[in-house]
Amino acid sequence: MKEEKIITPASGYLMLFVFLIMSIGGIATSIITGNFTFIIFLVIAILIAPGFVMVQPNNSRVLLLFGKYVGSINKNGYYWVNPLYTKKKISLRARNFDSERLKVNDKIGNPVMISTILVWRVLDTYKAAFDVDNYENFVRVQTDAAVRKLASMYPYDNFADEGLTEDITLRSSVNEVSEALEKEIHERLSIAGIEVLEARIGYLAYAQEIASAMLKRQQATAIVAARHKIVEGAVSMVEMALDELGKKDIVDLDEERKAAMVSNLMVILCGDKDASPVLNTGTLNQ
Missing domain, CATH: 3.30.479.30 (Band 7 domain)
Incomplete structure (x- = not known):
């Protein structure tokens, strides 16, 4: 047999009643009558006792008879099986x-x-x-x-x-x-x-031996990505500033002055620290 076989044995409560009657009755009858042949009922009750099995919720019992698989009890309850069965408990709980x-x-x-x-x-x-x-x-x-x-x-x-x-x-x-x-x-x-x-x-x-180096690598990657975004934004802002100055005729800049302005704006926008303003009291050429 290569598949699970679910079985439902006999109720254990009926056999429990039989067990109590035979054990108590056998002892009581032997004492009252003085005939100890009735003690055989106690012996039978003792032989019955190993057959009781209790299965709790989400548990099971795998039954074997001299190495042969008989079946599995998956339903919770109180049962009685062949006393010769070997009962192996297997939990079905998560x-x-x-x-x-x-x-x-x-x-x-x-x-x-x-x-x-x-x-x-x-x-x-x-x-x-x-x-x-x-x-x-x-x-x-x-x-x-x-x-x-x-x-x-x-x-x-x-x-x-x-x-x-x-x-x-x-x-x-x-x-x-x-x-x-x-x-x-x-x-x-x-x-x-x-x-x-x-x-x-x-x-x-x-792993510990490369964790520090990989952390620095991740930090460097993040810094490069952040710098890339900053440069993209700075170029866009410089381009917008030059376009607005040209449209509104605020100041006439030649190529050299445009280059100086672009350089100054890029330094300010891409720098790690806040720019320190410098007051120019002369002309633009000085």
Whole structure:
């Protein structure tokens, strides 16, 4: 048998009543009558006792008879089964798994630290019990393997100076990466009858040995981008100023004076510090 078989055993309350009658009745009858042959009912009651099983909500019991799979009890309640059955408990509740931070290389070889948060539950008790040795350890090992594979498929971030223009990166494409991770883990855990409810990146950062250098690189990239926008704005403002001066005939500037004005405006608009005004008491040529 390679599939899960759901069974509903006999009610445990009826057998509990029989157990109490046989155990108490056997002892009481033996004492009253003085005939200890009635103690056999107590022995039968003791043999019945191992057959009682209680299944709580979102739990199950896998039943075996001398190594043969009999079925699984997934419905909560109080039952009685063959006392010779071996009863293995498997939880059907959703569980969280927060993996350790792993050091892996991304697509372009940069070492990164990454971990994942996984929400999972057992969907098929037969596969969880018999298709893998230890399904909880199987979840841990396969999740780590899936995270390592995922990290090697995408770069941590895009860098224009390397000509890297990936659409999906580990840092910026959170939803896409999580979907790919969930699919990868689901394919690995399906052999154990485990359903993946959610998989998310829990921690992501450059490894310690390159974190400082990458931080400076990101800062430099941000500064260059900001300077680019500042220069674009400054050129636009200088062009507008020259056009307005020419239209309103406020002052007649030759090419040399225009160049000086452009130079002064660019210094003021693109400088890191506020400009210090200088009062010219002479002519424009002085």
